[in-house]
Amino acid sequence: MKGAHRLLIGLVLVASACTASDGSEVASSPKITPVSDSSPYLCTFVPERALRLALNAGGSLVDRATGTKESGQCRVPAEHPYLLYVGWSQEQKGWTKEDIDLVLQSKKNAYARQGGVSLPSDLGDGMAAKLNGGLPGQPYEMTAKFLCGGKERFLTFSFSEFAEGRDAFRDMTDLMRIAQMRYADQYRCDLGK
8 A cells, every 4th residue: 555655656747747827738858959060070170079979889989081271081989880971072173063963963863852951042053952862871861062262062971770859860960060060170271262
């Protein structure tokens, strides 16, 4: 009888925690912390803490980059399956605005076929999508073409699964915004100019 009494008190306490002062029920949902910019960085452009938060990634995270400041790629971890892939390029000899536009349009077409969403205009021209049949283990992709120092620049991301309860598209957008600011700082160019 004593155990049943305790159980009843516990149920009353739980029920009252989900009721507003006016008697209506209130949905209890955890507050989702947005990703934010802070050092250290992975792949030069992505805050490690933000990536850990968005993907619920633990353990040691090591990146491996190849290429130059004009064109390259980076992966975290260095071996497959990757949590993060970052590719970057810019207008340069042998890689024209037309080439960038062609790659961007191809990616946008693929994203649109799978319910992709356009990026906010302050991030330039691009889209994000969860792809079926994309890179194994990295279904989330985002691509953006933006101006920095009067030249067209190109960033593309691929991510593994986002943590349960997170808004993957919001996280990707926030990470792209941080990456573009980091890009401008790293390469000493003004965004949008």
